[in-house]
Amino acid sequence: MRRVLAPAAALAILCGAAAPTALADAPQRGDAPCSATDEQIYTPPAQLQGKPGDVLACAPSEFPKIPGNIPKRSWKVQYQSTDVRGTPVAVSGLVAVPDVPWNGPGPRPVVAFNPGTVGLGPQCAYSKQMSGAYDDAYELEQLAAALKAGYAVVATDGVGYLNGQQHTYMVGQNAGHALLDAARAAARVPEAGIAPEAPVALWGYSEGGQAALWATQLAASYAPDLKLAGTAAGGVPGDLRMVGNALNGGQFAGFAAAALVGFHAGYPEMPFDELLNDRGREAVGKLSGSCLIDTIFGFSGERVEDYTLDGLTPDQIYELPGPDGTTWGQIADSHRVGDGIGTPGSGAAYEIGVPVFQYRGAREQIIPVPTEEQTRDAYCRAGIQTQWKPDVDGDHLIAAKNAIPDVMAFFASRFAGEPPTGNC
Structure with missing residues (x-):
């Protein structure tokens, strides 16, 4: 620069x-x-x-x-x-x-x-x-x-x-x-x-x-x-589970909250809206229209637990199943980088x-x-x-x-x- x-x-x-x-x-x-x-x-x-x-x-x-x-x-x-x-x-x-x-x-x-x-x-x-x-x-x-x-x-x-x-x-x-x-x-x-x-x-x-x-x-x-x-x-x-747990309640908690909104957009059939309290619905609306700076400073120190009706922690949310029985945790784990990789001809799911x-x-x-x-x-x-x-x-x-x-x-x-x- x-x-x-x-x-x-x-x-x-x-x-x-x-x-x-x-x-x-x-x-x-x-x-x-x-x-x-x-x-x-x-x-x-x-x-x-x-x-x-x-x-x-x-x-x-x-x-x-x-x-x-x-x-x-x-x-x-x-x-x-x-x-x-x-x-x-x-x-x-x-x-x-x-x-x-x-x-x-x-x-x-x-x-x-x-x-x-x-x-x-x-x-x-x-x-x-x-x-x-x-x-x-x-x-x-x-x-x-x-x-x-x-x-x-x-x-x-x-x-x-x-x-x-x-x-x-x-x-x-x-x-x-x-x-x-x-x-x-x-x-x-x-x-x-x-x-x-x-x-x-x-x-x-x-x-x-x-x-x-x-x-x-x-x-x-x-x-x-x-x-x-x-x-x-x-x-x-x-590892999104590890990242989410580490960010929750910290200076960069907005990234963890934004990831929940992003995954809801990708998997709309999974439980989400029904989990939120009024503060949670307000946060989702704000995040959905925010750029980087507001995501960071607007949610610094916030905890996911404070946005849900039952005070759910990230780990508790991961255990929640969707209509077919797949849990949020299984979905998060399916996006973990480095799982199922191998060299060409190895038969791995992802050959590199x-x-x-x-x-x-x-x-x-x-x-x-x-x-x-x-x-x-x-x-x-x-x-x-x-x-x-x-x-x-x-x-x-x-x-x-x-x-x-x-x-x-x-x-x-x-x-x-x-x-x-x-x-x-």
Whole structure:
């Protein structure tokens, strides 16, 4: 960044509506030009009949919040993805391509990026913040670093930021699908000039780190067409039960509360509304419209128990079953990062054939260190080529910025086809 991070700006690096209507014009597909309105970008189509990664709408956008004055061409996009139930869903995001020739070997690489927590409100969508449509947008350096290296960039907003929707915060499989389909969509933006065979690297921190590793785990089965080169994931909240229990009642309790709202959006059949007292219903309404800063400072020190009729703790909520007998805890555990992984040909549920770089801040204060180490250990036990850096200078807030040189070096080695190295 061009200045030292102020506290509020540093927070933006964290694991950070109208009723839906049909598009006024038919969704853009195939080779149609990028000429959608903002309303079309952020309004889901009445029906989705294409395939994952199809570009449904796109429009040129300058994205002035990307620092560095890097010459680029950029677009807002709406594209098709798949939710945790296998249902087609529309997702928004952004694509940016450096306006300089690519001089490396092969086609210009693509970095598919999932931002950290930005908040649940529709106005908080990353592509809106980066275009300056939201007054509290912050300058972030991740995209600038990738663009400066000559890579094309696609950043997903994640599932649930379109009009009339609710972000499915921390539903890992939704996030993984959305990130993989963003990479597909980048090559289908008709004016971007990104080759379908371009190598792809995945990147995310905190909420984005969970998304990046879930995308890595799903890639072989869900997106075998992508030429995945590697994944960088930092500050990963791998075990949601552990994270939720640690955050509840603490300074960053808003993230735990937001995750409950996000999972309710992803699993609306599970018990939720009937558990809430008046204060809980008020909190859900506030969280659903809040961005990062209000999520943190508006809920600091709050406890989930105070929002429920029976004073339920997170552990008690995990034990509650839904209509088919599946409990909230089983659903949370199904999104734990690192379970069921293995190398290609291992027969594991999630076969991973690319190296990963995992990292965390040396003074981590938000995500429990044991879950970050647990995720790394799971990857090592499974035989995944893993680089691990547990001592990035700074706490959770600052480590995202300070790790950028390490991430760029990892991506450069992956795109150059160098032999992977690990330190398991």
